[in-house]
Amino acid sequence: MRYLPLLWAGLFRKKTRTILTLLSIVVAFALFGLLQAVEVAFESGADSADAKRLLTTARYSIIEPLPMAYLRRIEQVPGVVGVAYADWFGARYQNESNAFPVFAVEPARYLDMYPEFTVSREHREAFAKTRTGALAGQRLVDRFGWKVGQKLPINSEIHPKTDGTMSWEFDLVGLIDADDPAVRGNTDMVLINVAYFDEARQVGRGKTGWYIVRVADSSQARGISASIDALFMNSPDETKTQPEKEFALGFAKQIGDIGALVSRILVAVFFTILILTGNTMAQSIRERIPELAILKTLGFSDGKITALVLAEAVLLLFLGGGLGMAAAVAAMPGLNGATGGRFPPLFVGLDTWLLAGAIAAGVALIIGLPPAWRASRLKIVDALSGH
C-alpha cells in the first residue's frame, strides 16, 4: 500500500494516454464478461446436468411427440428408478416479446426428477392438487410482478383448447427457485399440470414431448439408454435416449459452437489489448528512465524497481478489468430483459470473475516484464547522464 501513490502517479503521469488505454481494457473486459455470460448460459444446461438423468426423445426430431403410455414401459427397464415427462407449451405472455418456457408435467414425478429446484412443500402440494395449477420461476415472478394466487393468462403458439382458442388460463399456486446461480437460470419457466392441459387441448391428447429418466447408476447410463430405445424399435414412435448432458450440449451446438466462437473472439480482443497496452507500458517506462534512475539513486534495488513496474501493469489491468467486468454485470438486467426470455438468462458468475482476474494478471505479466527487466538493468550513471 505504501507504494500505491507512487504507482498511481506513474500510471496517470500522462492522463489522456492512460485513460484511453484504460478505456480499451474496460471495453475488452466488458466484452469478455458479456461473451462469457453467453457461453455459460448456453452451457448451463450441460453444466447443471445430472449424470443419472437421461433424456428420451423421438428418434428423428425432438419436436415429434411420444405416447404418454411409454412411461410405464420405461419404468420397467432394469436400472431405471424414476420416469417423468414434459411437453412444450409454446407460450406467449401478453405480447410476442414475452416468451418463456412452459412445460406440461405430472407434478410429483417432474419435481422429484429435479431435486436441485427449490419448491416449498406447500407449493408442491398445491401444484399437485390443483388441476389448473402452475408453478413459476422466482425470477419470472419478479420480472412480471406476479403474485401467488393470481390467474395466469398465457397464450400458446402450438396448442389450441377444445374451444378452438389459443388462450389458456392457469392458477399460479407456487414458486420454483434454486440456490445455485447456474441452476437458477433453468428455473425461468412455468410448469403446468398435464392432467388439465391434456384434457383441455384440442389435439395431441395422450402424447408428450420427451421423457426424463433417472437411473440408479450413472455408469450404466449407456446400456440403459440402449435398452429403452430397443423397447420401441420398429414402432411408429421410435426413441433416442441419451445422457442429459449430452442432450444439452447437442442442443446448444445446433445453434453453433458457442464456446469456440467466444474463444476466438476473445483471443483476438486480448491479443489487440496485449499489443496496445504493451506499447503504452513500454513507452511510459521509456519516458521515465531518468525518474527510475533517481529511484535507484535513492536506494530502490533492482528487485524493487522490477516490482514497481510490474505492479503498475497489474494496477492498470486490474483497474480496467474490474471496471469492464462491472460494466458487463451492469448490462445483464437490460440484456436479459431485451431477450424477452427467448435466450437462457445471462449472468456473470464467480468462475468468470476468476478467469478475468487470471487473464488480467497474465496480460499484466506479459506487458510488464519487458519494461521491468529493462528498468532493473538500468545503469544509474548512464541514465542520469542521458546515455
Next chain:
Amino acid sequence: MDALVEIRGVTKVYHRGRERIEALHGIDLDIPGGDFVALMGPSGSGKTTLLNLIGGLDSPTDGTIVVAGRRIDRLSGGDLAAWRAAHVGFVFQFYNLLPALSAQRNVELPLLLTDLPAAERRRRAGIALTLVGLADRARHRPRELSGGQEQRVAIARAIVSDPTLLVCDEPTGDLDRATADDVLRLLQMLNREHGKTIVMVTHDPKAAEYARRRLHLDKGTMAAEPIPA
C-alpha cells in the same frame, strides 16, 4: 577530525567501443566528517565520476573507498542500493524530482524504503520541507515551483533520511546568482548547524567559496594541495 570518506588509489576506466578512457588515476583523498568540500575542475576532469564513486552510484576499477568505516567499492548492486538509502543524500543540477508527485511525496520517497509508518513519513517530510523553507509548498507539484524551490525540495529529499553524507552535483548550475546563493547558504547551514558532510561538484568559483575546502581535479588527477576556503 576523523576521515568520513577514505579514498585510496582509486582508478576508474570506461570503455567506449574499443576506446579506453581512464577518467580517474590513482586518487587518494580523505574527507573528514562535518567537512564541506567543493570539487572543482574543467569539464572531463573526472569530478562527477569521483562524486559518483563517493556516493556509491558507480564502482571503481581499482582502489578502495571507505565511507563511515564501510568499504563500499566491492559491494554488490543490492547492498550498494541499501547503503545509499541509509547513508547518502543526493542533489543534482536539474533537481530530478518526480513530476507527478507533490513536493511532500517527493521528499517522502527515500522514507518508503524504511519501516516508518505513513504518518511518521509525512511528519519527517514536513520537517525537512520546513528546514528548507518550503512548508507552505508541500502540496505543489514540481512544475508549480520555481527552479530554486525545486532545488530546495531536492535538498529536503536528500536530508529527510538523515544521511551521513550529502553529495551535490552542480546544485546551482541551473539557477540564477541570487537563487544559487540561497541554495548554497542552505547547504552551508546544513553543514554548519546540522553537521552534514557535503561533497559538492561545481564549476562556479563563487559557489565553491561557500565550502570549507576546495579540491581541484584535472585530467583525472587530484591537484597537489587542497586549497582552504
